[in-house]
Amino acid sequence: MLASDRKLPVSGGPEKRAYVREMFTAIAPTYDRLNRIISLRLDQRWRRYGVQRLGWERAPEGMYLDLCAGTLDFGATLARQPGFQGRVVGADFVQRMLRLGRGKSPRLAPVNADALSLPFSDRTFDGAMVGWGVRNLMDLDAGLREAARVLKPGARLVILEMTLPPNPRLRRVYQFYFRRILPWIGRVISKHTTAYTWLPESTQAFPGPDELQRRMEREGFSDVSYQLLLGGVTALHVGTRA
Numbered sequence: 021m022l023a024s025d026r027k028l029p030v031s032g033g034p035e036k037r038a039y040v041r042e043m044f045t046a047i048a049p050t051y052d053r054l055n056r057i058i059s060l061r062l063d064q065r066w067r068r069y070g071v072q073r074l075g076w077e078r079a080p081e082g083m084y085l086d087l088c089a090g091t092l093d094f095g096a097t098l099a100r101q102p103g104f105q106g107r108v109v110g111a112d113f114v115q116r117m118l119r120l121g122r123g124k125s126p127r128l129a130p131v132n133a134d135a136l137s138l139p140f141s142d143r144t145f146d147g148a149m150v151g152w153g154v155r156n157l158m159d160l161d162a163g164l165r166e167a168a169r170v171l172k173p174g175a176r177l178v179i180l181e182m183t184l185p186p187n188p189r190l191r192r193v194y195q196f197y198f199r200r201i202l203p204w205i206g207r208v209i210s211k212h213t214t215a216y217t218w219l220p221e222s223t224q225a226f227p228g229p230d231e232l233q234r235r236m237e238r239e240g241f242s243d244v245s246y247q248l249l250l251g252g253v254t255a256l257h258v259g260t261r262a
C-alpha cells in the first residue's frame with residue numbers, strides 16, 4: 021500500500037491526535053509558504069478579518085489566546101494592530117511550529133499546550149481565536165468547552181475553518197482543486213505524503229458551519245453567527261462566552 025493510500029484517522033480519538041502531531045511536526049518548515057500558495061495569499065486577509073471580529077478594542081491592554089496557534093500568524097495579526105497594547109498567548113502542542121513563529125511580534129508568547137487541557141485558570145482571557153485548528157482536534161466539543169472555560173464572560177471566540185461551498189457548481193470546481201491539485205502541490209513542496217490529503221479529507225469529515233454554530237452554542241457560547249468567505253471555502257464563526 022502506498023503511504024498516500026493510508027486511511028487517515030479523520031473521525032477523532034487518540035489516533036487522530038497522534039497523526040496530527042506527527043504531521044505538523046513534519047511539515048512545519050514549509051507550513052507558512054504553502055499556506056500562502058494554496059490560499060493564493062488569502063489566508064492572511066482572512067486572519068485580519070477574524071481579528072476585526074474579535075472586539076479587542078474593548079480591552080486593548082488585555083490578554084488574548086491564539087489556540088492551535090501553529091506558527092503564530094493569527095496571534096501576530098492581532099499583536100501588530102495599531103493601538104493594541106496587550107499580550108497574545110499562542111498555544112500549540114507542536115513545539116516545532118511554535119518555534120517558527122518566534123520574532124513575529126514582541127507581544128506574542130508561545131506556550132506548548134494541548135487545546136483540550138490548557139494550563140490556564142478559568143476566565144483568564146479577553147478573547148480567543150482559532151485559525152484552521154478546531155478541525156484537527158480529536159474531540160471538538162471538549163476543545164470548545166475548554167476555550168469557554170478560559171474565556172471571561174462576554175469575551176469573544178473567533179474561529180476560521182475550512183468548509184465546502186454550498187453552491188453545487190462552485191463546490192464541484194473547488195473539489196477538483198481541493199482534492200486533486202492542492203494535495204499534489206502540498207506533496208511536492210512539503211515532501212509529506214499525506215498532509216495535504218488530510219486537508220480535504222478532514223474538511224469533508226468536519227461538521228458544516230450550521231452544526232459548528234450549534235455546537236458552539238451547546239458548549240457555552242451565545243450570539244453565535246458565521247459568514248462564508250470566498251463562496252464558502254472558509255467559514256468565520258464568532259461567539260460570545262456566555
Ligand SMILES: C[S@@+](CC[C@H](N)C(=O)[O-])C[C@H]1O[C@@H](n2cnc3c(N)ncnc32)[C@H](O)[C@@H]1O
Nearest residue numbers: 044088089090112113114134135151152153156
Ligand atoms: C492548520 S494549523 C493552523 C495554525 C495557525 N492557527 C494558522 O492560522 O495557520 C493547525 C495547528 O493546530 C495544532 N493542533 C492541533 N490539535 C491540537 C491540540 N489538541 N492542541 C494544541 N494544538 C493543536 C497543530 O499542531 C497545528 O499547529
